[in-house]
Amino acid sequence: MENLLLWADPIAIAVFAASGALVASRKGLDVVGFMLIAAVTGFGGGTVRDLLLGRTPVFWLRAPLLLGVCAAVAVLVFFAAHRVESRFRALLWADAVGLALYAVLGAETALIAGADPWAAVLLGTITATFGGILRDILCNELPLILRREIYATAAAAGAALFVVLRVSGTERDLALAGGAALGFAIRATGIISGWSLPVYRPRPARDYPNQG
Amino acid sequence: MENLLLWADPIAIAVFAASGALVASRKGLDVVGFMLIAAVTGFGGGTVRDLLLGRTPVFWLRAPLLLGVCAAVAVLVFFAAHRVESRFRALLWADAVGLALYAVLGAETALIAGADPWAAVLLGTITATFGGILRDILCNELPLILRREIYATAAAAGAALFVVLRVSGTERDLALAGGAALGFAIRATGIISGWSLPVYRPRPARDYPNQG
Amino acid sequence: MENLLLWADPIAIAVFAASGALVASRKGLDVVGFMLIAAVTGFGGGTVRDLLLGRTPVFWLRAPLLLGVCAAVAVLVFFAAHRVESRFRALLWADAVGLALYAVLGAETALIAGADPWAAVLLGTITATFGGILRDILCNELPLILRREIYATAAAAGAALFVVLRVSGTERDLALAGGAALGFAIRATGIISGWSLPVYRPRPARDYPNQG
Numbered sequence: 326m327e328n329l330l331l332w333a334d335p336i337a338i339a340v341f342a343a344s345g346a347l348v349a350s351r352k353g354l355d356v357v358g359f360m361l362i363a364a365v366t367g368f369g370g371g372t373v374r375d376l377l378l379g380r381t382p383v384f385w386l387r388a389p390l391l392l393g394v395c396a397a398v399a400v401l402v403f404f405a406a407h408r409v410e411s412r413f414r415a416l417l418w419a420d421a422v423g424l425a426l427y428a429v430l431g432a433e434t435a436l437i438a439g440a441d442p443w444a445a446v447l448l449g450t451i452t453a454t455f456g457g458i459l460r461d462i463l464c465n466e467l468p469l470i471l472r473r474e475i476y477a478t479a480a481a482a483g484a485a486l487f488v489v490l491r492v493s494g495t496e497r498d499l500a501l502a503g504g505a506a507l508g509f510a511i512r513a514t515g516i517i518s519g520w521s522l523p524v525y526r527p528r529p530a531r532d533y534p535n536q537g
Numbered sequence: 538m539e540n541l542l543l544w545a546d547p548i549a550i551a552v553f554a555a556s557g558a559l560v561a562s563r564k565g566l567d568v569v570g571f572m573l574i575a576a577v578t579g580f581g582g583g584t585v586r587d588l589l590l591g592r593t594p595v596f597w598l599r600a601p602l603l604l605g606v607c608a609a610v611a612v613l614v615f616f617a618a619h620r621v622e623s624r625f626r627a628l629l630w631a632d633a634v635g636l637a638l639y640a641v642l643g644a645e646t647a648l649i650a651g652a653d654p655w656a657a658v659l660l661g662t663i664t665a666t667f668g669g670i671l672r673d674i675l676c677n678e679l680p681l682i683l684r685r686e687i688y689a690t691a692a693a694a695g696a697a698l699f700v701v702l703r704v705s706g707t708e709r710d711l712a713l714a715g716g717a718a719l720g721f722a723i724r725a726t727g728i729i730s731g732w733s734l735p736v737y738r739p740r741p742a743r744d745y746p747n748q749g
Numbered sequence: 750m751e752n753l754l755l756w757a758d759p760i761a762i763a764v765f766a767a768s769g770a771l772v773a774s775r776k777g778l779d780v781v782g783f784m785l786i787a788a789v790t791g792f793g794g795g796t797v798r799d800l801l802l803g804r805t806p807v808f809w810l811r812a813p814l815l816l817g818v819c820a821a822v823a824v825l826v827f828f829a830a831h832r833v834e835s836r837f838r839a840l841l842w843a844d845a846v847g848l849a850l851y852a853v854l855g856a857e858t859a860l861i862a863g864a865d866p867w868a869a870v871l872l873g874t875i876t877a878t879f880g881g882i883l884r885d886i887l888c889n890e891l892p893l894i895l896r897r898e899i900y901a902t903a904a905a906a907g908a909a910l911f912v913v914l915r916v917s918g919t920e921r922d923l924a925l926a927g928g929a930a931l932g933f934a935i936r937a938t939g940i941i942s943g944w945s946l947p948v949y950r951p952r953p954a955r956d957y958p959n960q961g
Contacts, residue, residue, distance in 0.1 A: 377594065377598070440599065471675075
């Protein structure tokens with residue numbers, strides 16, 4: 326378990342990189358395109374977190390190992406993606422692991438930087454979702470955040486549990502594991518069952534202008 | 538009037554948050570999705586401004602009150618949006634108020650940071666428009682900036698008037714109020730009349746490849 | 750040649766600004782919209798580079814000359830674009846020049862900031878591509894990076910050659926010129942011939958949900 330926590334950051338980067346490479350495969354890019362989308366997705370959330378906190382130069386400029394992880398994942402997906410039965414489901418699950426990990430890691434970094442607890446939950450949610458948002462925008466896909474299954478809520482719940490545990494004195498490893506587990510469980514439920522929170526139901530769209 | 542100016546920043550955040558929540562309602566998100574889009578829209582412009590100027594950690598990490606405003610606005614819209622006759626028009630007006638306020642607030646921050654006057658106008662325009670751009674991109678809507686009615690021009694005019702007034706020695710409150718009033722008046726004219734500046738008229742699209 | 754290198758930054762800004770204004774003309778914006786899109790495209794790549802490295806306030810806040818270049822290019826395109834036979838091809842070529850220049854300039858800035866060589870190649874690629882990505886996202890166009898012709902690969906190759914030359918002791922001017930020439934040559938080949946690297950070929954899209 327401790328080892329897992331030590332590796333939470335590289336694992337989050339690797340699974341998000343894989344989700345990015347899977348979207349690149351859906352778009353028919355070349356191998357350099359795979360690497361670029363993988364890197365942007367893998368580093369995106371942590372980069373936004375570092376920028377908002379003022380921790381620059383950002384972490385990946387001096388982390389050849391992490392760059393290697395991204396590149397290796399991208400090449401692997403480039404050559405192996407045709408063996409995956411449903412690339413879309415593989416992408417959902419990789420994204421879910423990254424979402425759960427970055428939610429607690431983002432919240433922790435915010436707390437360490439002296440952010441107030443509510444802001445830590447928001448920063449965790451933003452860190453968890455922005456890598457995927459950048460990926461989907463770059464690739465002209467509908468952002469996962471707009472799909473019906475519960476998504477941002479999973480990140481927010483994981484970050485919130487982590488913050489509550491930490492503020493109430495729980496030790497770091499337990500709080501990280503608990504928050505990530507809750508976030509992943511909620512998102513997994515959403516993927517498996519298509520379950521969502523009660524959503525706003527728009528009335529018939531009389532007043533909606535046509536949009537592109 | 539002085540009170541209004543003191544509250545310009547929270548008001549800009551609240552109205553942009555409302556515009557974000559209204560777009561979330563058009564997309565049928567859950568309440569956490571409402572809060573996230575409200576926060577990104579409300580804090581987006583000010584965050585871009587702070588990042589460009591190097592003022593980090595960004596302001597909302599230590600502003601529980603502003604987070605509360607965003608969350609309250611999101612919840613209110615979640616439960617009350619069905620009572621609004623045209624959510625799209627409500628969204629246009631909320632966005633217009635935020636646009637006018639952030640244009641002058643962004644320009645002022647740039648001047649204080651020692652930016653040159655032209656750059657202050659550009660930064661004001663960017664601050665005013667990027668919250669809404671982030672909102673529309675996240676929600677896969679056509680950015681307001683691409684609609685026919687005058688938009689970026691309103692922000693630029695408000696920021697420019699503020700900068701001219703300040704550089705020529707007018708006191709702060711008057712310059713802020715004047716710039717915001719001009720920006721709002723121009724944008725309001727655009728909304729009410731569908732009026733636009735002379736636009737570039739493309740020739741028949743012989744050479745345009747199909748785009749997604 | 751030396752003069753050209755001295756002017757690499759303003760030239761990259763000017764050609765990207767022109768590509769932004771050309772997209773604005775395809776969208777039928779007004780002249781202020783032209784200026785805003787031109788500025789965002791021209792300054793986008795360099796701004797992302799500066800933010801990631803922590804070099805704030807960003808460069809254009811104190812560079813009235815560069816702002817003037819962007820504005821002049823925007824106005825020129827506003828009045829002259831109808832004379833261009835194919836605005837889309839003009840845009841491709843302006844973008845190609847900017848891509849090649851920003852790839853090496855971005856990589857150089859990263860090296861100077863102490864980034865490791867692989868990270869410098871990635872930062873060069875990001876610097877070269879993000880101005881155009883911001884332009885295309887703001888204007889709701891399909892990002893050039895998703896088109897079939899080789900694109901990100903050209904930026905990465907130019908940045909990589911520059912980094913290899915610099916690390917192996919070549920002098921700055923030669924390395925910059927070599928990297929930019931390679932990047933431009935590869936991208937030009939892609940534009941002229943529609944040539945691309947072997948791409949990932951998706952299987953029939955059984956499991957693809959419909960996307961907007």
